[in-house]
Amino acid sequence: AGNGKFFVGGNWKCNGSKESITRLVSDLNSATLETDVDVVVAPPFVYLDLVKSSLTYRIEISSQNSWIGKGGAFTGEISVEQLTDIGCKWVILGHSERRHIIGENDEFIGKKAAYALSQGLRVIACIGELLEEREAGNTFDVCFKQLKAYSDAIPSWDAVVIAYEPVWAIGTGKVATPEQAQEVHVACRDWLKKNVSAEVASKTRIIYGGSVNGSNCAELAKKEDIDGFLVGGASLKGPEFATIVNSVR
Numbered sequence: 001a002g003n004g005k006f007f008v009g010g011n012w013k014c015n016g017s018k019e020s021i022t023r024l025v026s027d028l029n030s031a032t033l034e035t036d037v038d039v040v041v042a043p044p045f046v047y048l049d050l051v052k053s054s055l056t057y058r059i060e061i062s063s064q065n066s067w068i069g070k071g072g073a074f075t076g077e078i079s080v081e082q083l084t085d086i087g088c089k090w091v092i093l094g095h096s097e098r099r100h101i102i103g104e105n106d107e108f109i110g111k112k113a114a115y116a117l118s119q120g121l122r123v124i125a126c127i128g129e130l131l132e133e134r135e136a137g138n139t140f141d142v143c144f145k146q147l148k149a150y151s152d153a154i155p156s157w158d159a160v161v162i163a164y165e166p167v168w169a170i171g172t173g174k175v176a177t178p179e180q181a182q183e184v185h186v187a188c189r190d191w192l193k194k195n196v197s198a199e200v201a202s203k204t205r206i207i208y209g210g211s212v213n214g215s216n217c218a219e220l221a222k223k224e225d226i227d228g229f230l231v232g233g234a235s236l237k238g239p240e241f242a243t244i245v246n247s248v249r
């Protein structure tokens with residue numbers, strides 16, 4: 001931690017029911033959270049409004065996706081306008097599951113980011129390499145290419161948090177070591193410095209995601225360039241998520 005306010009996001013993915021989410025919200029409402037941390041949760045679309053209306057104002061709401069442009073005849077999609085209408089402040093874009101399972105590409109993700117920002121929705125911009133890309137020594141190139149796609153599409157990084165999520169670490173229980181994460185965060189910051197500006201490089205938060213839990217978060221949080229976390233599995237448990245939020249202490 002070291003660049004801007006610590007940021008912890010919980011990505012609930014396609015999990016939960018009315019019953020389990022009501023319980024999770026109640027656990028989060030009663031949790032003690034460090035004041036100097038931005039805390040955001042991303043429920044599935046169908047529960048966004050339920051969570052927004054029952055969750056403490058202390059925690060902001062994110063969606064897990066948004067449509068690429070203005071709403072209209074796009075069956076099954078959710079527009080940025082609808083998200084901001086219900087009080088959603090953030091959107092997660094470029095998540096590896098959307099890249100590699102759904103097939104979203106850099107250009108599509110960049111356009112989504114640009115549209116979300118144009119409407120005042122802040123963006124958690126995910127990047128990260130596959131295991132074979134890491135093993136081939138291409139981690140930095142992959143991350144830089146993904147960063148460039150955002151950079152080419154968006155006018156400003158002011159309302160963007162970058163989430164470095166190595167795909168081999170997501171949902172696998174195989175967390176990156178603090179050194180592995182720190183190394184990529186530094187490289188990304190350096191890329192921003194060379195390709196955007198020194199100011200953006202020092203101001204933009206770069207958070208880590210991939211099997212973060214209550215036991216490994218404290219070591220990761222100590223690293224200078226790890227400015228927070230994006231948490232999947234462990235964000236479904238209120239007390240453990242609170243431990244991760246408070247790991248900045």
Ligand code: PEP
Nearest residue numbers: 170171209210211232233
């Ligand atoms: C994620 O999907 O953003 C993520 C980091 O998942 P997990 O924590 O379960 O690895």
